[in-house]
Amino acid sequence: MVYYLAIVLFLAVALIGGAYAARAYLGGTSSFQAVFGGPKPLRRLAVTEQFNLDNRRRLILVRRDNVEHLIMTGGPVDVVIETGIGPPVHAAPEGEAAAPHRVDPKLA
Structure with a gap:
């Protein structure tokens, strides 16, 4: 036993x-x-977003070291559409409302 x-x-x-x-x-x-x-080592590579264009092709936004690259896959050839996309810039800090855009009446 x-x-x-x-x-x-x-x-x-x-x-x-x-x-x-x-x-x-x-x-x-x-x-x-x-x-x-x-x-654990820091992760340097991530898929930020992906979008299906049709049944075959897909747009993928890949982030590497805080720089994003837009890639289209699934066609006869995979294509890098845009490289060096920086991180998104926020319009206003959190908690603050964005000021409305005013038009000067003299210029209008």
Whole structure:
């Protein structure tokens, strides 16, 4: 009975260790320290938005190091439409309403 319990315990530990290793491998980390709770590297790449143009083509906005790139995929060739798009500029700080635009009556 103790023999079978030891086998089950060994298999459980191997399964948990394999799950941690697979998570680290699929997550993009490759160091032994990252598998066992080390600091994770900062993410530099992210898909910000995507939009389906039709059944095949898709526009993808990719952010890399706070610079965005607009890419069209799915056609005969993938195309980079625009590069070097900066972060969006907000019109007014949070909590403040934007001032309405006034037209000078003398200029109108």
